[in-house]
Amino acid sequence: MMITADQSVVIPSDWRDYLALTKPRVMTLVVFTGLCGLLAAPGHIHPVIGFAVILCIAVGAGGAAALNQWYEAEIDAQMKRTAQRPIPAGRMDRRNARDFGIALSAGSVIVMGLAAGWLVAALLVISIVYYAVVYTIWLKPRTPQNIVVGGGAGAFPPLIGWIAVTQEVTLMPIVLFAIIFMWTPPHFWALALFVKTDYAKVGIPMMPVVAGEASTRRQILIYAILLAPFALAPWYLGGFGLIYGVSAALLSLAFIGFSLPVGLRRSEEGDAMRPERKLFGFSILYLFALFAALVADRLAANAGWIA
Structure with missing residues (x-):
């Protein structure tokens, strides 16, 4: 001691x-x-x-x-x-x-x-x-x-x-950087919504504390929608094939789906923050799966399984 x-x-x-x-x-x-x-x-x-x-x-x-x-x-x-x-x-x-x-x-x-x-x-x-x-x-x-x-x-x-x-330094690694950059706000704001009392207590100006919950939820949905074209960019820019493209499309649709009840929510029923907690949990899975799809696509291409 x-x-x-x-x-x-x-x-x-x-x-x-x-x-x-x-x-x-x-x-x-x-x-x-x-x-x-x-x-x-x-x-x-x-x-x-x-x-x-x-x-x-x-x-x-x-x-x-x-x-x-x-x-x-x-x-x-x-x-x-x-x-x-x-x-x-x-x-x-x-x-x-x-x-x-x-x-x-x-x-x-x-x-x-x-x-x-x-x-x-x-x-x-x-x-x-x-x-x-x-x-x-x-x-x-x-x-x-x-x-x-x-x-x-x-x-x-x-x-x-x-x-x-x-x-x-080429375009593709910058795109990967941009994907995480765009993913971070909806991921972190979902967390901030159900711990905002802590941030308010110590004077940290997180979005839910300063702009309010309704504005934060709208921005979460907006960012989730904006994230989709960034997530698909490695495919439509020609760096990766269908394995990644299909995976990114499905994952991004799911991300938007989890963001919808957060972005459209207007009441605090039960104060359970269930949609926010579900989105936060899925956002982590989303990033793991999206980047795993990059590797799967590259390995498949190297093995000659896809063109």
Whole structure:
């Protein structure tokens, strides 16, 4: 047990607290989309280098998450959803979390540069700074558009994975970036609708708090509709075939279907937020399935099963 500079008691942390700092559930989606970008890219990459790329994406994302929790420790302590994180729960000293985040971030960039090239490493730097600084410090506490602009932070993994293979910035990895960028607002606002009390309590201007629930729901539906052409773009631009095209069309229709009862809802009956919770859950499945379809289409084409 130790006493910090602000006289709060900190219980010695163990490996599980350090793992929690990396937001492992979020990291799962980050790693998966990065891996899909790497596997769906045209060309070949040595398996060891490919593994290093995905590891660096995971470690870099974990470092950015740790820095996010270091900076937002006081806010996290006041929110029910985040009060049991290592720092607000008193299991970790805030400075240790900061140093851990810096070490993970710097280490991932150096290894990425040595393994896959400094273009890819530079993209990893941008993604870390985007989340830890641009979103966390600048956007989140200042504007209800925080998650709209900040959505770029989570959109880098497939871009990085693809460019690690091709070593050039082309249209297709930018399209993959755009898909996640457009997916993030309806995904996150669905969550924000049923935890808006927490955000209001700490003064974070999330869309439901500032613009109200009705406006947020309408924007969720609008973004769900706008997402569809971005999701279909890899197919109609000619980079992928029918396996991806059909999958993207069906998944996007389902996404719009889950968004309709949210966007058209006018009452708070039961305050259960069931449509919002269903949309949030499906949105995660949607992104996993969409990027899995990219890989399936590429593998089928490489095997000669489709033209």
